Amino acid sequence: MSLGDEPGYGDAPRGEDGGYGGTGQTRTRLPDRAGDVYGGARRGRSSSRSLVTVVGVVVLLIAAIAFANRGDDESAPGTGDSDKTKTAPTAASGEQPVQSTAGGIPAGFAHTGQGAQSAAANYAVALGSAEMFNKSKRDAILTAVIIPSRVAEFESSLDKAYTPGFNKNVGLNEDGSTPQGYTFVSRTTPIGTKLTSSSADHATVEVWCSGLLGLAGDNSTNPVTNGWFTITMKLEWTSGDWKIVTHSQKDGPTPVPGDDRASSADDMAKAVEEYGGFTYAR
Template identity: 50%
Template sequence: MSSDDQYGGSGAGHGEIGGTGQTRTRLPESSSDPHGSPRRTPRASRGLIAVVGVVVLLIAAIAFANQSHTPQDPPPASDKPQATNPTAATGVPPVDTKSAGIPKGFARSEQGAQSAAANYSVALVSADILKPGVRSQIVRQVFVTDKVAELETRLDRAYGKAFLDQAGLDANGNAARGLTYISRTVPVGTKTVSYSETTATVEVWCTGVFGTAGIGSNNPVSNDWFTMTLTLRWADNDWKVESFAQKDGPAPVNADRLISTAEEISKAAAEFGGFTYAR
């Protein structure tokens, strides 16, 4: 997203100090009285000294102003290529640990609850949730302990053979050879419905891409818009899911875009990594 902000400043005109003033010094005249004391050379006028002092201070002030408004030179360019870093969460405090590939250790705050809800939405609507072996790890990481057994049963039933067959996947949740199953969720925003130090309900507005890419796929990849509602509980020094629900929308008008080929979608899914989210 490009920024439309433009930075500019009004250039301050600097007046030139010119015109060299000449000060005539009147030499002492010789006394006409040969016996008189010689006249002393008069001292410089105090008014002249004051004027010179003011001019010096003015010049110093202009020089200081010029220096303070002069942009510093940019650091010299390096010939070494800039190192790339993986996208990291930016919560307070930052979430920098994972379990089963899912961030953990969220802050006990409203921001931490929103961050947890966004990350858990990504995990719960991912391709890995369809793989029985990985699904068990996700459930144990995301849900409170007393809900794990119930949720494992519900998800095993929801993602049983009938669902896998419809999606063109085998019993282990894998696509046929030459095909790529894609299920990637992207949170667009979060909203706190209720919050306390022990419980929170957060809505996560999501979009995503879902389907099987490849020649001969009966389940082409398409996009979707939906909202996840997660009820969280503070347990084991982290936010965990107690229950969740999903509903359609809000969905914007589809843009008039040329549909990519199955090969392009498969390549994009393989080359572009997913994100972790924090707020």
């Protein structure tokens, strides 16, 4: 999915003394333009780059072990796990999110801030699934995750969004069905959650996500691509569970693309069919 590298780009010939152009000096290559931290086109992979990567991983592992040991040594007697999580807010709580489902969607979340975050993460997965492109399945999802008083409003709004033209733009048939010989991919993966406000029966949660969308198959004009976005949900505790009151989305945070080679259409279709999803917990 990233552009191919060009080995040797920008490399000048070395002299016998190890310098560039026989001058005996080492030339530092500066970026080609302001703001370009990579100095224009990327260099190709090399053994030195692999060595740096390995050394970097080892250093990180050593640092992580040292930090963990330091934390255990400095903790006061009687300090519980709840105190440790305060220094690592992105760590998983270790608590099971739910024991039941509603229409295949996790349900029955705890009446806590962690429960609200778990609900938001799982609802993000449901709302970003391929089933949302089917009218009857979409309505079932909305009934399961939206507060009852606003289900009809969400249905009406999304019916206007999932139009025949929109379906065609993502590679589907106008009725939302998948063209023969192709596999439609729409999958959202939560990376992390953040509780931005809460009260007894209300919570606002941000869910940072990565998503896949496109049509896998030979000659697809809409190949599967990935994106990064953050969903904000306002939740309300009603009838023994968290439900969505409002839902919005914005782009990012987006990491720098790596050097991974894009998989074939067949590999992508096979992966989507064989790898199942998860129930997410905070």
